[in-house]
Each structure stands twice: as C-alpha cells, then as structure tokens.
Amino acid sequence: MSSIDTIAFDWVARLDNAPLDISDAVALQHWLGSDVRHRGAFARAQSIWMSAGRVAALRGMPIHVPTQARAPSRRAFLRGAVAAGMAGAALIPRRFADASEIYHADSGLMRLSQPECGEIILDQGATLRVRRRIGPPAFDLLAGRMSLTAARVALPVNMDGLFVELQPSSRLIAHATGTESDALVLQGRAVSRCAHERMDRVLHARDWIRTRLNTVTVTTLCDDDIESAAAWSRGKLEFQSVDVADAVYQMNRYNARKIILNNASCAHRKISGIFTQNDPVGFARVLSEIFATRLSVSAENITVS
Template identity: 25%
Template sequence: MTVKESSAEIEQQATLWAARFDATSLSAADRKELDAWLAGDSRRMGAWAMARAALARVELAQTDRQAPYAVTSEGGRSRRQLLWGLGAAVAASAIAAVGLHIADQGLHYQTAKGEMLRVALPDGSVVNLNTASRIEVRFTAHTRTVILTRGEALFDVAKNKAIPFVVEAGDTRVRAVGTAFTVRRQENRAVGVIVREGVVEVSQKRAVTPPVRLVENMRAAVDSAASMPIETYRISPDAIAQELYWREGKIAFRDTTLAQAAAEFARYNEEKIVIADPAIAQETITGLFVANDPHGFAKAAAESLGLATRTEGDRIILRPI
C-alpha cells in the first residue's frame, strides 16, 4: 500500500530542491528527476513555488534589493511557471497610491479593489493598505488613533511610550506602543489581528472582560458579539510571511480549498472565479499567485487538478473535464 505524503513532507522536500536549484546548475539528469518529482503529486508544484519564494525573500533581505523575483525555465512555459503565476512579477499598475482625503476629523486614506497603498503617518509610523480598504487617521497631541472602516492594513508603529497607538475596527480595539501588526475587517466576519513583532492588547469596546495580550507570532479572531471570547492562536513566521504577500501584489495558498481561493481572489478582482461543481470546491491548492491575475490562477489550478476552465463575461468557471 502506498502511503500518501503529508504536506509537511512535501514542503520539506520542496525546500531541499529549491536550495539545490539555487546553489548550483542542475544537470540534465537532475532536471529530469526534479520534473518527475513535481509531476508525482499536484501539491508538489505549489510547494516548490513557495520554497522558491521563501529563498527569494532571504536573498532580497541579504542584498537589500526590492526588485521582484521571478522563476524562469528553459524551453518556454512549464507547469511550474503556471503555478508560480507566470513569474509572479507584479505589474506596476497593480499597486497604486490612491485615496487621500482630508476632512475635519483628520486624514482619510483608501484603496479601490486591486489597489494597495503605503502611507507614512505624521508620527513616523507606516501603514500598508490592502485591496478595498479605508482608514481614518485621528492624531492629536495626546492620542494616536487609526480607524479601520473596511479592509486590511499592516501597521509598522513608531515607538512612543507616552502615546500608545490605537487601531479601532468596529468594536475591536488594538493598542500598541511600538510594534508591527495587521488588522483585517470584513463584513460578517470576525476581525483578525496578527502580530509580526512586539506586543499588542486586543479588546472589545462593549465587553467587560480584560484585554487579551498578543505577542510576536500570534493571531486573534474577535467576534462582533461582545459575549464571545477573543480567540488567540500561535502562528509561524512562515505563515505570517504568507499572509503578507499581498504587499507585493501576490496571494499565497497552502492546502487552501478552491472555494476559499476563489473568495480570496474576489477581494482583488471584479472578475469572479466560479466553482461549477461542489464536488471540486474542496480540492486544495498550494502556490504563489499574482493577485490581479485570476485567469492565471484558474489555468494553474485546472492543470494541477485535472480540471477545465471557461470564461463567460466576468466569470471564470472551473469545472470537471
């Protein structure tokens, strides 16, 4: 009986292949072996793309470069390139600095669907806004408050122990001094908080329970109902990096169902990915994709999972062959 590899085993092997690929030029035999390994399980190609991306981040950090990293191969496009998202190079038009408004109560910044924005605040803090997001900045001599009215934002907070930095998302309140964290607010969903570094306190305005303390590599889900406890979890640095690929105009999936992937792409695009058969909605995909290229994702998913695609107006339909 053949034992199916776990995702962890596949990711470990993909990491070894990626390191080997970057360290030296592969021989024809090595390339053949790699191609055979990739073809052996649809999950392997996605894990390979993720491992290559992780190495790219390390190289960029070491050389202090900001250029996007692309995977290439000889002889034209391959299945690996499809899963990588055709190189995952982000078009300059996909990231736009838009949406600055000034009102009596302070500064407003917002992004449209598919746009991202990086903002320097008056105190030296930096905010990265994800797709379809909006914040209100209300600073005084004694307060630093940002209201996230919709969407998602990453906050890199300038340290000032005398004036805590507060983010409000509905009834959720996140308090920090100097740290880096994300807050995600979507309609009819719990508010999500992820701490990349430092410490924050998460609370609910109407709740009588004390704030929950989150440290580095933790996340919280805050339900809109004040009676519900704040749920906290540990999260790995790699998982946080995956969550933050949107800053580069990319989406990372790891064993993500097609239904969840389609919903995530809908955050960035007017075109919708439609799963025609409920039987395939729970099929999983792993890989790194360009956020504003739902067609590229659909083609990669179809090739990886043995499906077919069809376009009807603004709908990209994934269906069994």
C-alpha cells in the same frame, strides 16, 4: 426613524466623536448582542455615514475633513444623513465638524504613508478612518484588513470593541468584520483592551487575539500560520487545501478580469499553493495544468471549463 435606528445612530455618532470609554464600550456590546435587529440597525447607520464619505472617496482617494468654525456638529449631520438614507434620498456631504481622513481600498491593495508610521497597507475592500488630533493619529478600522507599522510612536487602533495600542518599532495585522475583530502582532509588542474587560493585555510577536461578543481568545501562532496570515500584505494569496471555487472567489476579489469557473467537477477539489494576487491568468493556468481543464482567455475574463 424607529427607536432602534435612533439608538443605533446615537452610538455611531458617539463613536465618531471620540473613542468610547470602557463602560460605554461594554454597554454598546451588550446592546448589539441583545437583539439581532440592533446589529442590523447599527450596520445601516455605519453604512450611511460611510456612504457620505465615499461620495468624495473615489478610487481610494482620501477624504480631507477640515475643522470649520461654523460647521454643523457631526451628530447633527449624521442625524440628517441617517434620516435621508432611510428615506432613500440621495446624500451629498458638505461640511464636517472634525478632522479625519477616510480611505477605502476598492481596487486591490492600497498603500498609505503617514509620518508617524512605516507603511499602512489596506486589503481589498478595507475601510480605514484616520483621526487627526494632537499627537499621533488614531486609527479606526471600520471593515477589512490592515497592516500597520508603528515607527517612532505608539499608535492606537480601534476595531469594533477591540482596542490595540501598537508600540514603537512594532507591526501588526488588524481585521474587523462588524461581528468580530482580531489582531496579530508580527513584530514587537502591543497593549490590547477589549470592551467588556477591565484589564489590559500585553501581546508579543506571534500573539493573535480574537474577540467576538464577550469571548476573547489569545493564541501563539507558528511560523507557517504567520506566513499565511500575512501573505495578502505582500501581494500574495496562500491556499492550504482550499476548494477551487473558494480560491477563485478570492482571486476575483483583487482583479477586474474575472475567472469564470464553468467546471462543476473541479469546483470542490482542493488546491494548495502561493499565488500572486494580480495574476489571474497565471492562477487559471495552474488550475488547467492540475485538473486538466480547458482555458479560454479574453480581455474581459478567463473561463475555466
């Protein structure tokens, strides 16, 4: 491994072992921001670790990772995993040193139930790690969007340097992309902390916090913006003057039966409305009615021309 890949691996291993303290989190953000190659190496190391988990996480099934007395350390496992992955070798995980579960939503929305939570909803493509420990679980949102409800206890959430402790009887939507993170409090309140800051923030319902590198913004959203931001968690897609091509892309993310847009004149026209995620035929029919396109429906796809 190159020195950059070695450093990236060490950061991934440290993040896997326990949440970073503020000084380490600041150091990580500084290292990631100092060279674009660092972000690439960090993403590769994370991907290899996540790929090891996905061998068992078929179709969104959780990976149960029990503690075992003779299990190799996570650092030792990851070191071999990264080396094998970068050499192009097949990787099959065996034993792990800590207890955690990984969930990956690869076929639409994924709904989870945890004793301390109300409901957890993962958006299509989201990856969540639930770390088991004494007391309530800790959540690491590795990618995508999650809706989380804290029923009886405070729940910690980590999103690429944005740390949020959701208070009891509260709900939020969290989002992580690898380059930026954000969280929207839908109900109740939360305490947030960013990696490069020393003070906590108290967020209330409607507050939306967003962090990218060393920039943090907090905005209070209106009802319409909140409804739009939360639509996905209700199985809806809300478009407000969006290009048809972009709307089709979003609809296709949630469905095996894809919409094929063969009408170039329609691609960049705007569409607004609220649509059901798992009803691509209904969405395509709306396109046909609005833009006078032809519709061809088969078992495999839906062609708009």
